[in-house]
Amino acid sequence: MAIEHFLLVVAVLLFLSIIAGKTGYRFGVPVLLLFLMIGTLAGSEVFGVISFDNFHVAQNIGVIALVCILFSGGIDTKYDSIFPVARQGVVLATLGVLLTALITGVFIYFLTNWFFPNVTLTFLESLLLASVMSSTDSASVFALLRSRGLLLRHRLRPLLELESGSNDPMAYMLTITLITIIQQLQISSEATIAWGSVVALFFAQLVIGALLGFLLGKLAVRVINKINIDNDSLYPILLLSSMLFVFSLTYFLMGNGFLAVYVAGLVMGNSKFVHKRTTLKFFDGLAWLFQIVMFLTLGLLVNPSELLPIMGIGILVGIFMILFSRPAAVIISLLPFRKMAFNDRLYVSWIGLRGAVPIIFATYPMIAGIPHARTMFNIVFFITILSLMVQGTSVSWFAHLLGLARPLTAKRKLDDFDVDFADDMKSSMMQITVTDHMLQNGHHLMNLPLHAKALVVMVKREDNYFIPKGTTELRIGDKLLLICEDNKILEETYKMLGAEVATKVEIEEED
16 A cells, blocks of 8 residues: 555544544443444455554554553552552552453353363463453543543542553563463473462562652653753653653563553652643643554454354353453452442442453464464454443443442633643632623723632733733633632632633542
8 A cells, every 4th residue: 555545544544533432422432442443344354445464563553552551641640649549459450460360261261161162272371361351451441531521439530540550561471471381381291380480570570660660750850850952842752752761671671661651650740840731731642642543453453254253252251251250359359458338349340441452462472373362362352342332331320320420520621721730739710701791890800809819810812811910901702710719719709700601620639
């Protein structure tokens, strides 16, 4: 395909994905599922727009996308939100993933050896397939929880985001370890596995990854604050290079790069550095772009006709993971935390979303030449679709059913003022439109009936912005940005002005 044709196809697919995502959100369908389906339909077996069957390229795209998504997720997470649930999150990200893999692996082995003779997997192959699917998908969890307009009670959202952002390393290491063992046994059935070395390497990767992520994150903040670049637009590129450096250096030092970039994101997101807000906006858009590209690419790898033969086992394994292995792993992992309510545990069990990460990990057996690798890939793809359809569409409904959600209706973006607070500033903002009623006592700012603790900090007149003084003359249609100390003063100011409130933004805490 000529590069011009390729770019045209990519542009159309990206546009269709965005439109489908907007439509899907209105009807409660996870946008990531729609991205995945568009990629599948664009593949060679359906419409034949793009003929793509390169698992190496898909894996590389997936790894880069996952690094960006994990880093962006870490940068958006605040210490004060995850600190109270850090222990639960770490246990779920490690022990929870291990238990999910073990329980699901035993079920797959029993199922394929007794009821599906056309898909007979050994015990190690069954564990490998289960390990590939053992982690919750960070892209799916971040996208769904942050786009539903819900505020979960009891700090459930930071717990779920912490788990999904930090459990990929465990699933990755389980996958790579089992692939290595299977390959050794393929060479010699009498090969001995040094389990002590395997376990030691396993924990070494976690420790090295977490330590390097913390140290390199701190270093990146210092470099960004000291480098003093004349062109401000280069700061997001500097942060991007820092992210890639953290991942690659950690890999070469035998640590887990996925964990390192998530920890580095946490460190940098909770630190102050120049042009932080514009940089974070850049990464938010970049993360969404990578999510779309990743799901489209993975969708191109699938031939729908290959899903039919494994539909039976895919449905059974998927339902088993949703209703049994994930809940069992969560309940066992959270046993030490007796103060955690049953409904909270139940909701955490339900949000065990599978997404792009298991599909990316499913490419590793394909590239390694593991027996039944293509079947494993198709099963993982099918279960991902099932998980997004069943669990992804019921995120809000299930939270309301358990009494764990309250709508986050007050915190909205300001349409005319691209401003934000520092993280440690607890205030409220209001954007109002000047009317003739507001100017009945005079056309100057000092004539407005404002609360003593409310301050007009900016005015937008047509396309121009300026900072007002008391003697500033106001006009009908001007947009005013007010800051108040708290929500109560905000409401009193609104009543005093009798103004048309365009947008109101509050700082709202979780229960």
